[in-house]
């Protein structure tokens with residue numbers, strides 16, 4: 001789709017004028033320090049501004065420079081990230097910080113390609129950092145931009161297809177203001193978030209309405225189009241929570257699966273959750289502690305549920321207490337052999353020191369109080 005220069009001028013000038021009046025003051029707006037821009041963009045990749053803001057402030061206070069972040073242990077970074085989800089972002093952030101600090105002397109790449117090569121940085125994030133920090137002419141393409149362009153130009157191509165990616169990205173690049181790429185990118189994202197929003201867009205007060213195809217043809221509710229998502233995979237976790245005195249057994253999840261490096265209890269993954277969970281307790285315990293004589297069952301809690309981008313995890317927590325005199329120091333077979341580390345952890349340290357998946361943190365905070 002090729003648009004003429006008059007149409008592009010109309011679109012970008014109205015958008016920029018709207019932004020002068022309506023922009024939201026946020027700590028990273030107008031920021032030129034690539035470290036701060038990068039940090040904010042990684043946080044906002046799958047997170048709403050309201051949720052991400054306190055994390056941005058806390059992470060920046062803990063790691064004021066890329067060197068501070070690079071030198072921090074990964075477990076500490078994951079702990080600061082806890083609650084934000086999509087933990088691969090934190091692992092990539094840490095790996096990229098180490099690359100920038102230790103292999104580039106703390107100097108950020110200042111080209112789109114250099115930024116795109118950083119771990120965890122895709123096309124969108126590279127364009128955002130390139131335009132905000134270095135004023136380079138690269139248009140961002142996120143859900144907001146798809147929606148604004150899809151409606152304004154009346155584009156029928158479903159946005160979650162490779163064809164749409166090519167089409168919208170070429171269009172976004174044509175519309176970009178080459179002299180003010182950072183301001184333009186910020187304007188179109190803010191416009192999508194607060195004016196041309198997914199539901200109940202403010203069309204009656206919209207500066208683009210006069211030429212907006214969706215508005216003029218009464219198709220705002222139908223655009224942009226999207227193919228139905230593929231169903232999420234269902235996973236079923238039976239956790240055995242072993243306590244011994246004031247310690248609890250936890251293992252670090254392996255790479256190559258959800259929640260890599262986060263801590264969990266001894267896990268038995270099954271094909272489904274039992275209809276009657278409690279009678280299964282001896283089998284759960286036997287999977288890990290065949291010989292433990294002092295093990296006593298304290299109850300089963302759940303089911304808990306956590307929805308991820310492509311999966312839904314259902315979990316039950318079987319709580320067991322063993323005598324402090326029990327000689328067995330660690331669960332035996334078949335604890336996940338791929339686990340990175342496994343250890344007895346004092347209960348006081350669990351919340352302070354350990355990064356856990358949301359479902360485990362929720363169990364630990366809400367329901368395990370009586371077990372501590």
Ligand code: SF4
Nearest residue numbers: 196203206209212215
């Ligand atoms: S008129 Fe409505 S649908 Fe069109 S750009 Fe404006 S807010 Fe979006």
